[in-house]
Amino acid sequence: MASDPIPRQAFTEQTIGHSRQPSIARWLLILLAVAFLGTFLVVPLVSIFVEALSNGVMSAFGAITNPDALAAIRLTVLVAAIAVPLNVVFGLAASWAIAKFRFRGRSLLVTLIDLPFAVSPVVSGLVYVLLFGLHGLLGPWLQVHHIKLIFAVPGIVLATLFVTLPFVARELIPVMETQGQEAEEAAILLGANGWQVFWRVTLPNIRWGLLYGVLLCNARAMGEFGAVSVVSGHIRGVTNTMPLHVEVLYNDYNFSAAFSVAALLALLALVSLVLKNIMEWRMGDALTQSLAKR
């Protein structure tokens, strides 16, 4: 009974009345959960940075500034810079069609958009190898025309595109659905055309959802491993993204270097998490719910 009284209206933060559960049981559960999370999440996170610095700061710094590493960083950023905007455009178009209109096959379309989520990353890469690889469907044709997709950057972009396709759409659809159509209808009655309605009415309303989707899409695009691994060919300095570079270093037993690059990626993940939490504050629990649905 020593805890702060909870105002009755605070339904989002519930305690079962400070009188009904003995404090010991409650603290035991908390301890258990914290211990579990600590061992499972915090310790691994900390170990990344410890391992990265195990040979000293200079070595870690060197690991991320050598030519191969820089090439990997460049490639990662490039791939994200292509894949994310494309999927943003897709997401905007798809959510407009799905959220603002009723048509047959609507839920099927939503399911199809969710497909890349459900599919194993390896399969995501596999499909492109089957299409564009040396012995793939279009392989010979591509060879003749000297176009390299697999084992080259375009293949990586494609695989990343596949894997990150749903992110923006899935965030925008519930946001747009909740907001309804009234604002847009009002704009139309006032004489606006389609583009104006979109730019001036819809977009400002969904900007937090959009940012959130971009954040998730980007995190995945930069961190994708399985799909990219299959299509990339692991050519050092050319077709290695950062995650692939980590693998290469690790397989060479160059642990501290591998962890240094990994630490960079981990930092990216942490920044994404922080931004995500900030945005969730702004946007409310609707976000966690839509994320939970997948």
Add this chain to the structure above:
Amino acid sequence: MSIDLRGICCRFGSTAALSDIDLSVGDGEFVALLGPSGSGKTTLLRILAGLEFADTGGLQIDGRDAHRIAPRDRGIGFVFQHYALFRHMTVAGNIRFGLEIRPRRTRPNRREIDRRVAELLDMVQLPGMERRYPTQLSGGQQQRVALARALAVEPRILLLDEPFGALDTKVREELRGFLKDLHKRLGITSLFVTHDQDEALEIADRIVIMRDGRIEQAGPTAEVYAAPVSPFVFEFLGQSNRLAVDVMAGRATTRSGVAVAEGIALPDGSAVAFFRPHDLDLTQAPATDSVPTARVSDIAVVGARARITLIDQDGVLSAELPADQLNGMSIGSPVSWTARRVRVFRES
């Protein structure tokens, strides 16, 4: 099953939800806790149930100190404003719950439980609904299931927290009558919380009016209505007219000189007079200089009653008559008025 509260105080953070509450409820009484939001009435009810704890004060149920007794052992049935039904269970499942969870010794057998469920559903006028789920029922039906569920464990006290607050007007009125009937039949000591004075006046034996965590007045319904002890109670319990008056030797006169009451036991000085619209008698009168008159400014006929708004030198007054006694009164008619059953209070 009697309840005794002495000196109950309860704080939430920096606000005092209840201050110094003394209340006794006798066996079989039907008591209404009435007051505006924030008056502490729900807190009081929850303290009785053991869902909240008072900071100081004594609580006795049937003569025994109840502070130590956990909610589940107090023999209390509780009905919530939003029903609090177990959504994943059927109606029968909900009602059975209190009986099923009893330890083996005191648990009735399966057939007995089913019988009780059917009996209770009959009592709340929902026969045959055993297999329905709460989401398939209307609000009024859900609340009746909640009532049946609370009654299934044969509570000694029934506590209801704004039981009809979430329902439509029509349903509310039906359930009000239903609840009153039920109480007459079962005779369980009952307390219910409401902010609707019509509800309290209609079904309660005793009314406790609360405000800002204190009891303003408590007593039998008729008495509280006829003899409110403060302006707040008077205005809360129904429509009222309010006039500034001066008291001189026990006589209260309005600023324009109309005498409204005699024998007022207040010292000389300014005061406030209250009376009900239906206690305002009107006579249509031609204007004469000696009797101040008012003019009708609005007439609204609502069903069988007419509400008349007057304006005179002392302010705006509201009168209520049976509609067939309007006698050709219309907007602008001069009328003179006298008031009955006027209560006068000190200016606060």
Add this chain to the structure above:
Amino acid sequence: MAVTVSERAAGTGVVRRRHRGPLPGFVPTLGFTMTYLSLVVLIPLAFLVLRASGVSWHGLLQIVTSPRVLAAFRASFGIAFAAAVIDAAAGLLVAWVLVRYRFPGRRLLDGLVDLPIALPTAVAGITLTGLYSDTGWLGAPLAAAGIQVAFTPLGILVALTFIGLPFVVRTVQPVLADLTRDVEEAATTLGARPGQIFRRILLPQLFPALLTGLALAFGRGIGEYGSVIFIAGNMPGISEIVPLLIVTRLEQFDYIGAAVLGTVMLAVSFLFMLTINGLQQMSRERLGF
């Protein structure tokens, strides 16, 4: 435009129009969406299935039932299921503690729960391997107790538990937060003890969400690659997972074999998707959330 189709009903001279409402842009956006989706996802997936179907039923069966493949399926599915179950239990605990209690650092931990999703899988992979190897921070004490984690199926279990946890927590959390207090209070006044309340009132209402979270974690775990291949040991027949098998086949240019396995995985994933959607639909109808 508001009108997409106008038809004349035969003989009556009445013009019937199918309105899509006043908002414009339906056809262009839907068209673009379908085209993009087809090019990036549907056609490649269709081709995968096509490639796999180029093989006779007999050949298909041979590929799928070869001992190595069967072992890989056993490993992938079995360990993923075990991890999902652990995640369900641990996830429920974590969600419970995060929603119901307030303690210092709660906000921080709540944000951290998403780490396994935010962290690139390769990073998770090498980190867990290092941590649980015989010389690692967690692996060393375990090895002293005789438990080997890295390079064994146990390592795969740890990795899959790691990445599946947020799925359970984030699925259960909103449901838990939505439960109103008055239902539990009602149960208390009816005489229920805390254990009874948990078992009879809370758990049944959380069950659909738990099941959904478990299915999500399971589905994710089957196809997981990056977090697993470092810690797995990858010994055929014991700790080799299906995604790795697919990669191996590709490297050996056994496109057919890879396609067949890929199609099976695709079918399983699709099945999971439908199941999860069904579960969520059912929960919404039954319980209203």
